[in-house]
Amino acid sequence: xxxxxxxxxxxxxxxxxxxxxxxxxxxxxxxxxxxxxxxxxxxxxxxxxxxxxxxxxxxxxxxxxxxxxxxxxxxxxxxxxxxxxxxxxxxxxxxxxxxxxxxxxxxxxxxxxxxxxxxxxxxxxxxxxxxxxxxxxxxxxxxxxxxxxxxxxxxxxxxxxxxxxxxxxxxxxxxxxxxxxxxxxxxxxxxxxxxxxxxxxxxxxxxxxxxxxxxxxxxxxxxxxxxxxxxxxxxxxxxxxxxxxxxxxxxxxxxxxxxxxxxxxxxxxxxxxxxxxxxxxxxxxxxxxxxxxxxxxxxxxxxxxxxxxxxxxxxxxxxxxxxxxxxxxxxxxxxxxxxxxxxxxxxxxxxxxxxxxxxxxxxxxxxxxxxxxxxxxxxxxxxxxxxxxxxxxxxxxxxxxxxxxxxxxxxxxxxxxxxxxxxxxxxxxxxxxxxxxxxxxxxxxxxxxxxxxxxxxxxxxxxxxxxxxxxxxxxxxxxxxxxxxxxxxxxxxxxxxxxxxxxxxxxxxxxxxxxxxxxxxxxxxxxxxxxxxxxxxxxxxxxxxxxxxxxxxxxxxxxxxxxxxxxxxxxxxxxxxxxxxxxxxxxxxxxxxxxxxxxxxxxxxxxxxxxxxxxxxxxxxxx
Numbered sequence: 014x015x016x017x018x019x020x021x022x023x024x025x026x027x028x029x030x031x032x033x034x035x036x037x038x039x040x041x042x043x044x045x046x047x048x049x050x051x052x053x054x055x056x057x058x059x060x061x062x063x064x065x066x067x068x069x070x071x072x073x074x075x076x077x078x079x080x081x082x083x084x085x086x087x088x089x090x091x092x093x094x095x096x097x098x099x100x101x102x103x104x105x106x107x108x109x110x111x112x113x114x115x116x117x118x119x120x121x122x123x124x125x126x127x128x129x130x131x132x133x134x135x136x137x138x139x140x141x142x143x144x145x146x147x148x149x150x151x152x153x154x155x156x157x158x159x160x161x162x163x164x165x166x167x168x169x170x171x172x173x174x175x176x177x178x179x180x181x182x183x184x185x186x187x188x189x190x191x192x193x194x195x196x197x198x199x200x201x202x203x204x205x206x207x208x209x210x211x212x213x214x215x216x217x218x219x220x221x222x223x224x225x226x227x228x229x230x231x232x233x234x235x236x237x238x239x240x241x242x243x244x245x246x247x248x249x250x251x252x253x254x255x256x257x258x259x260x261x262x263x264x265x266x267x268x269x270x271x272x273x274x275x276x277x278x279x280x281x282x283x284x285x286x287x288x289x290x291x292x293x294x295x296x297x298x299x300x301x302x303x304x305x306x307x308x309x310x311x312x313x314x315x316x317x318x319x320x321x322x323x324x325x326x327x328x329x330x331x332x333x334x335x336x337x338x339x340x341x342x343x344x345x346x347x348x349x350x351x352x353x354x355x356x357x358x359x360x361x362x363x364x365x366x367x368x369x370x371x372x373x374x375x376x377x378x379x380x381x382x383x384x385x386x387x388x389x390x391x392x393x394x395x396x397x398x399x400x401x402x403x404x405x406x407x408x409x410x411x412x413x414x415x416x417x418x419x420x421x422x423x424x425x426x427x428x429x430x431x432x433x434x435x436x437x438x439x440x441x442x443x444x445x446x447x448x449x450x451x452x453x454x455x456x457x458x459x460x461x462x463x464x465x466x467x468x469x470x471x472x473x474x475x476x477x478x479x480x481x482x483x484x485x486x487x488x489x490x491x492x493x494x495x496x497x498x499x500x501x502x503x504x505x506x507x508x509x510x511x512x513x514x515x516x517x518x519x520x521x522x523x524x525x526x527x528x529x530x531x532x533x534x535x536x537x538x539x540x541x542x543x544x545x546x547x548x549x550x551x552x553x554x555x556x557x558x559x560x561x562x563x564x565x566x567x568x569x570x571x572x573x574x575x576x577x578x579x580x581x582x583x584x585x586x587x588x589x590x591x592x593x594x595x596x597x598x599x600x601x602x603x604x605x606x607x608x609x610x611x612x613x614x615x616x617x618x619x620x621x622x623x624x625x626x627x628x629x630x631x632x633x634x635x636x
Contacts, residue, residue, distance in 0.1 A: 027057060027060065027061050027064055027297070027298070028064060028068070028332065029336070030061065030295065030297075030298060031061060031064035031065045031067070031068045032068045033295075034048055034050070034061075034065045034068070034069075034258065034295060035065055035068035035069040035071070035072065037293060038069060038081075038223070038225065038256045039069070039072050041256065043223060043253055043254045044253065045250065045251045045252055045253060045254075045255050045256070046255075046256045046257075046292060046293065047246075047250055047256070047257040047258075047259065047290060047291050047292045047293070048256070048257070048258045048259070048291065048292070048293045048294075048295060049259050049260075049261070049287070049290075049291035049293070049294045049295065050062065050065075050258060050259065050260040050261075050295050050296075050297060051260075051261060051262065051263045051294060051295070051296050051297070052262065052296055052297030053262055053264075053383070054232065054262060054383075054385070055383045055384060055385030055386055056297045056299075056300075056383055056384065056385075057297050057384050057385075058229070058260035058261070058262075058297055059229050059230070059260060060384075061260065061297055062085075062227050062229050062258060062260050065227070065258060066083055066085075066225075066227060069081055069083075069225065078116055078221075078222075079222070080222060080223060081222065081223050081225050082108065082109075082112055082220070082222045082223070082224055082225065083225050083226075083227060084104060084105050084108045084224065084225070084226045084227065085227045085229070086100075086101050086104055086226065086227065086228050086229070086242075087229050087230045088100075088101070088228070088230060088231055088234050088238055088239070088241075088242040089230040089231075089233040089234050089238075090230075091238070092234055092235060092238045096241060097234070097238045097241040097242045097245070098241040098242065098244055098245040099130075099133065099134045099245075101242060101245040101246070102130045102133065102134070102245055102248075103127075103130050103131070103134060105130075105213075105224070105226065105249075106123075106126050106127040106130040106131075107127065108224075109123040109126060109127070109216050109217075109220065109224075110123040110124060110126075110127050112220055112222070113216070113219070113220060116220065118219060118220065119216060119219025119220045122212070122215045122216040122218075122219040122220075123216045123219070123220070125212050125215070125216070126209075126212040126213050126215070126216045129208060129209050129212050130209070132205075133205075133209065206248070209248065210248065210249070210252060213249060213252065214252055214253065217252075217253070217254045217255070218254070222254065223254045223255070223256060224254060224255050224256070225256045225257075225258065226246070226249075226255070226256070226257045226258070227258050227260075228242065228246065228257065228258065228259045228260065228261075229260045230260070231243075231259065231260070231261035231262075231265070231266065232261045232262035232265035232266070234269075236268065236269035236272040236273055237269075237273070239261075239265070239266065239269035240269055240270070240273045243266075243287075243290060246259070246290060247290060250290065259290070259291065263287070266287050267280075267283045267284065267287070270283045270286045270287070271283055299382060300375065300382035300384070301375060301382070302371050302372050302375045302376075303335065303338045303343065303344055304335065304382070305371045305374050305375045305382050305387065306344055306345065306367055306368060306371035307331050307332075307334075307335055307344040308384060308387060309366075309367035309370060309371055309374075309387065309391070310331065310344070310346075310349060310364050310367045311327075311328055311331055312387075312388065312391060313360065313363040313364060313366075313367060314327050314328070314349075314360070315328075317357075317359075317360045317363075318357075319354070319360075323354050326352070326354065327349065327352055327354060330349075330352045331344055331348075331349065334348055345368055346361065346364040346365055346367075346368055349364055350364075362410065362411070363410075365411075366410065366411055366414050369411070369414075369415075369476055369477060370414060370418065370476075372472070373418060373422070373469070373472055373473060373476065374387055374390070374418075376472070377422045377469055379421065379422050380421075380422065390417070390418075390421060393417060393421075394410070394413060394414055394417055397413055397417065397491045397492055398410055398413060398491075400491045401413070401487070401491045404491070406487040406490060406491055407487065408487045408488045408491060409478075411477075411478050412478060412480065412483055412485070412488055413488050413491070413492075415473070415476055415478065415480065416480070416485065416488045416489075416492070417492065418473065418476075419431065419470075419473055420492065422469055422473075423467070423469060423470055423473065424464075424467060426464045427464050427465050427467065427470055429464070430462065430464040430465060431443055432489060434446075435485045435486060435489060437543060437544065437547040438547050438548070439517050439544060439547070439548055440484055441484040441485055441486035441487075441489075442481065442482055442483060442484055442485070443480060443481060443485060444481050444482070444550065444551055445462075445481070445550075446474065446479070446480055446481035447479075447481035447482065449461050449465070449474050449481075450474050450475070450479045450480070450481050451479075453471060453472075453474035453475035454474075454475050454479070456475075461474075505537055505540060505541070506533075506537065508529075508533070509533050509537040509540075509541060512526055512529055512530060512533070512541070513541045513544055513545075516541065516545055516563040516566065516567070517544070517545065517548055517563070520545075520559040520560045520561075520562050520563035521559045521562055522562075523562040523563045523565070523566035523567075524562065524565075524566055526566055527566050527569050527570050530566060530567060530569075530570035530571075531570040531571070533570075535571055535573065538567060538570060538571045538574055539574070539577075541567060542564075542567050542574045542577050542578075543577075545560065545563045545564055545567060546564070546577065546578075546581050548560055549561070549564060549581065553589060554589055554591060555582070555585055555589050555590050555591060555594050556591035556592075556593035556594055557593050557594060557597045561594070561597060561598075564578045564581075565578070565597075565598070565601065568601065568603060572602070572603070575601065575602065575603030576603060578603060579603045579604065579606050579607050582598075582607045583606070583607055583610050586616065587611070587614045587615070587616030587617040587618070588616055588617075588618065590611060590617050590618070590621050591618075591621065592618075592620045592621045592623075592624040594621075595608065595621065595624045595625055595628055596624075596628065599628055608625050608629075611625060612625045612626070
C-alpha cells in the first residue's frame with residue numbers, strides 16, 4: 014500500500030522546479046518574495062513544497078546557525094477549531110521565540126512580537142472593537158463581565174487576578190491574556206498593525222535569518238478559512254527577510270474570493286486579488302507518459318523488498334534518465350533492468366504492468382496523470398490482490414489491473430456491458446471482446462457495439478493482456494463491491510441448473526431432455542436460453558453445430574423460446590450460414606421467418622438459397 018501523503022523524495026521529476034524555487038529565494042538575498050505553487054487537486058503541490066524545503070536546506074551555511082528558518086502551516090488542520098488568521102500569526106511567533114531561545118539572542122524581540130500576536134488573538138476572542146477593525150474581524154457579543162476585561166486590557170490595567178475573578182465564564186480569555194504585558198497607550202488600528210509589523214521585523218533582524226513560510230492545503234479549506242489565511246499573509250508580505258511559498262489550486266482561490274466578496278462576478282478582479290499576494294506564480298508541471306511510467310515504476314520499487322540503498326539508487330537513476338527524455342531517452346522496464354541491480358520476477362512483472370498502464374493513465378480524462386489518483390488506483394489494485402490471495406481466488410495481477418482500469422475509467426454503460434458478457438458466458442469469458450481486441454492490437458478499423466464505442470475503450474482493448482478468452486469471474490468476484498457477479502445459474506432452481514449444465518456440456522443429447530425442460534417455469538427457460546445462446550455466439554460456422562440441438566430442445570419445450578432462436582440466427586453473418594442447417598431446422602415453426610430471411614439476404618451463399626428453394630417446393634419447410 015502507498016500512503017496518500019506528501020514526500021520530500023522526488024518521484025515526479027519535480028526536483029528541478031523545486032531547485033528553481035529555492036534559487037529564487039536565495040537570489041532575493043533578503044528581499045521579500047512570495048511564490049505561488051498552483052495546480053489542481055492531487056497533482057503534487059504538497060510534495061513540491063516539501064521538495065522546495067529540502068532544496069533550500071542545501072543552501073544553509075555549513076557552520077553556525079541556519080540562515081533559513083522554516084514555518085510550515087496547514088490551514089486545513091485549524092479549520093473548525095481555530096481562526097486560521099490568528100493561528101498563523103501565533104505559529105510564526107512561537108517559531109521565532111523558540112529559535113531565539115535556541116540561539117540565545119533576540120529573545121526579548123521575539124517575545125515582544127509574541128505578546129503583540131497574543132494581544133490580537135485576545136482581542137479577537139473578546140471582540141475588542143479597535144483590534145477587530147484592524148484585522149477585519151467581525152464583532153462577537155460577550156457578557157458584560159468580559160467586556161470589562163476588554164476595557165482593562167485597553168487601558169493597560171489587565172491583571173491575572175482580575176481575570177481569575179471572572180471564574181469559569183472567562184477562563185478561556187484568562188488563559189490567553191495572562192501571558193500579556195501591555196503598556197498604557199491609546200489604541201488605534203493603524204498604530205497596532207504597524208507596531209506588529211515593526212516588532213516582527215525587529216525579531217527577524219535580531220535573529221539574522223530569512224523566514225520561509227510554507228503554506229499548504231489552502232484549496233481544501235472553506236472560503237472563510239482560505240481568506241483568513243491570505244489576509245494574515247498580507248500582514249507580513251513585502252517585509253525584508255521573508256519568503257512565502259503558497260500552494261493552492263487557482264480555481265479554489267478564485268471561488269473563495271468570489272464567495273468572500275458576495276458573489277463577485279468580475280473574473281479580472283478575482284484574479285487580481287491573488288496576483289497581488291503572489292509575485293512569482295509557478296504551476297506544477299503536468300505529467301506526460303514518460304513521467305507517469307516512471308512514477309508507477311518508482312512506486313512499485315518503493316513497495317518492493319529491495320533494501321533502501323538500492324531503492325534510492327534506482328530512484329536516482331530513473332530521475333536522471335527523466336531529465337534526458339527530451340533527447341529521446343526512455344524510462345521503461347529495459348532501462349530499470351540495466352541499472353545494475355538484480356530485480357526479482359515479481360518486481361519485473363509490476364514494472365511491466367507500469368508500462369502497460371502508463372499511456373492510458375496519462376491520456377484518460379478521469380486520471381490525466383494525477384499522482385494522487387494513480388496512487389489510489391494502485392492501492393485499490395493491491396487490496397483486491399490481497400482479497401484474491403486470502404480467499405484462494407488466484408487472479409492474475411495483470412488481468413485484474415486491466416479490469417480495474419476499465420471499471421474506473423470506462424462509462425457505466427460499457428462496464429455494465431462487460432459484466433453482462435461475463436455473466437452470460439458459461440465459462441465467464443467475455444468472448445464478445447475477441448474480434449475487437451484482435452483488431453485493436455493490429456491497429457485495424459473495427460466497429461464495436463454502441464456501449465463500447467468510446468475512445469478510452471478502443472485504447473483499452475489494445476492493452477495487453479487480451480481478456481476475451483480469460484475467465485473473469487474471479488476478478489469480478491474480488492471487486493464485487495462495485496458490480497456483483499450474478500450468473501444465470503444463480504437465479505435457477507437446482508433442477509434447472511442441472512439441465513442447463515447438461516445442455517451446454519452435451520448439447521447433442523438435448524432432445525432427450527425436452528420432457529424435463531417442459532416441466533420448468535417459463536422464466537427459468539428464458540434464463541437458460543440466454544445462456545445457451547451466449548455459448549452459441551462462439552460458433553462461427555452454422556451448418557449443424559451441436560449447440561443448435563440445445564436451442565431446438567428449449568424451443569420445443571417452450572414455443573415462446575423459438576422467437577429467440579429465430580432472432581439469433583437472423584443476426585448471424587450470411588457467410589457463416591451453410592446449406593446443412595436448412596434440413597436441421599426446416600420443420601420448426603419458428604424457422605419459417607429465418608429461412609425466408611436467408612433466401613432474400615444478399616450475403617447468404619447461393620448453395621444455401623438453392624436448398625431453401627428446393628425444400629420449399631417439396632413441402633418440407635413448415636408454414
